[in-house]
Amino acid sequence: MTDAHITVHTEATIDRIAPEVHGHFAEHLGRCIYDGIWHGDRADESGFREDTVSLLAELDLPVLRWPGGCFADDYHWEDGIGPQEDRPRRRNLFWAQGPEETPEESNAFGTDEFLELCERIGTEPYLAANVGSGDPQEATDWVEYCNYDGDTELADRRRKNGHEEPYGVRYWGIGNENWGCGGQMTPEQYAREYRRFATYVGTTDNLLLDHDLELIACGFEGHEWNRRFLEEVNGSPWGAEFPLDHLTLHHYYGRTMTVAEADEDKYDRFLADALEMERHIERMAGAINAVATTRDIGVIIDEWGAWHPEATADNGLEQPGTVLDALSAAAVLDIFNDNSDVVTMTNIAQTVNVLQCLVETDADDAWARPTYRVFDLYAPHKGNDAVRTTVSTPARAVDDDRELPLIGASSSTGDDGTYVTLTNLDCRSAHDIDISLEGTTLDEGAVTAEILFADQEPELEVGPDNADEFTADDLAISVDGDGALTAALPPATVAAVSIR
Incomplete structure (x- = not known):
């Protein structure tokens, strides 16, 4: 007998699921760039880790x-362009590079290397400009270097550095966490800084660029x-037009819970914390x-994911x-x-080796983590139209004022039919x-299903020797005489159902 019921309202479209919702984040932190993506100490070939690049290319990242x-x-950014031997070694106040905690950046991996990586794996770049210790000219020069096709010194410098055509970088972040590490600014102070930067960066697309x-x-x-x-931006002389296209927030969860040492009650609380994402959105x-009713402004979650106590500065947040x-x-x-009607991009933290990464490396190997498998399973949603989904599920209290819905x-819907993803958040x-699909009659030949983690415990860790055990398996699913689908989900599993 079923205890959870899902109704897919195929005609109740929410909005298109922007592919950028499956975006990713790579920071110069620990072993994310150096050792994870780039062999900075190697002189052979291009310097990229081909095993990492191959895994990222297979996942079809939409934005990085x-x-x-x-x-x-x-x-x-100018420290990281030009001949490698001429690039200065600089301190960075916020993140140590590698487990030895050296607060120094070699600049071996810079703008051209990152944008070459994006070209290799077929992803859109998203660059975060320095507001905390930079200025509008530095940010605007970066746009010109990356995107201008004219005859200026910066455009010529890009050509001299090996890229004749403009990169066409479309996404530009004006600062990062400016309420904290990006300058400890009040919202009004950041709004004034944002307007100043946006005046210069934003003007380039009318004057220098054709996009x-x-x-x-x-x-x-x-x-x-x-x-x-x-409100501070709205009160500026810009008038009705807002000088921004998206507004971001960061949401991490799990900061007090080591998975291997936790019990099932703590698992429930951890998952409930993850579901707080909806309230933030x-x-x-x-x-x-x-405030900004005259302009569409998208919500971007450009840092999110699990952050556990094991991830410390001492180990590069691994x-x-x-x-x-x-x-x-x-x-x-x-x-x-x-x-999907408001979320325009998200970027899980981080891509390689750091926090809830999708790919992990050691000296000789790179392998996909369980989260990589989830992104792969969810990939058919990208570019589809999200439709309303009603979930009737049992729930369990996790503290005085919250419950964990056990099924999600x-x-x-898209050209290939309807795609439904299911989670059994019950680890017990x-x-x-x-x-059921509203207004649709089904037969078994039109339905296929896959499942992740059916034979694994929630605390099971991935490594190079067991990484292949986390791939999806076929899921048995039945269709009754009324066209309803029935599936059994083991504890702590994720499934996907394709209906042609």
Whole structure:
């Protein structure tokens, strides 16, 4: 007998799921860039780790954010271009490079290397400009170096450095966490700085470029900050037009829980913390709608994911990759689908070796973590139309005022039919689920399904020897005489159902 019921309202479209919702984030932090993506101490070939590049290319990343993070607000991009031997070695106040905690940046991997990486793996770059210790000229010069096709010194310098054609970078972040490491600014102070930078960076797309730039402002998880920032921008001489296209926030969870040492009650609380993402999106969208009603401004979550106590400055913010973390990522991706009318991009932290990374490396190997498998399973949603999905599920209390819904789901429709993703967030028990598509009659030949983690415990960690054990398996799914689908999900699993 089923205990959870899912109804897919195939005609109730929310909005298109922007592929950028499956975006990623690579910061100069620990072993993310050096050893993870780039062999900085090697002189052979290009310097890229081909094993990492291959895994990232297979995942079809839509967008990649760089160089930070807090690193960005003490980074000066001109240090990282030109001949390697001429690049200065600089301090960075915020992040140590590698487990030896050296607060120095070699600049071996800079703008041209990052943009070559994006070309190799077929992804859009998203650059974060330095507001905390930089100035508008530095940011505008970076746009010119990357994007201008004219005859200026900066455009010629790009050509001399090996890239004749402009890169066409579209996404530009104006600062990072400027309420904290990016300058400890009040929302009003940041709004004034943002306007100053946007005046110069934003003018380039009318004067120098033949494409529009997407300007991204830094928001905060404390949502009163966002309202005050938007009101200050709104009170400027810009008038009805807002000089921004997106507003960001960061949401990490799990800061007090080591997965291997936790019990099932703590698993529940961790997953409930991940689901707080929906409340943050609603509050940010509410602030935008209340203040900036004359312009569409998208919500970007450009840092999110599990951050556990094991991830410290001493080890370059590395932590084990577990099934439980991957389960949380699936639950959050469902939230993004359900909010596709406001969420325009997200960037999980981080791409390689750091925090809830998708790829892990050691000296000789690179392998996919369980979260990589979730992104791969959810990939068919990208570019589809999200549709309303009603979930009737049992729930369990996690503290005095919160419950954890044990079953989650989201759905989308596209040229290949309907795609439904399911999560059993119950780490203790299996659940039988029925799924109905409103107004649709089904037969078994039109339905296929896959499942992740059916044979793994939530605390199971991935390594080079067991990474292949986390790939998806076929899931048995039945169709009854009324066209309803029924599936059994073991504890702590993620599934996807394709309906042609």
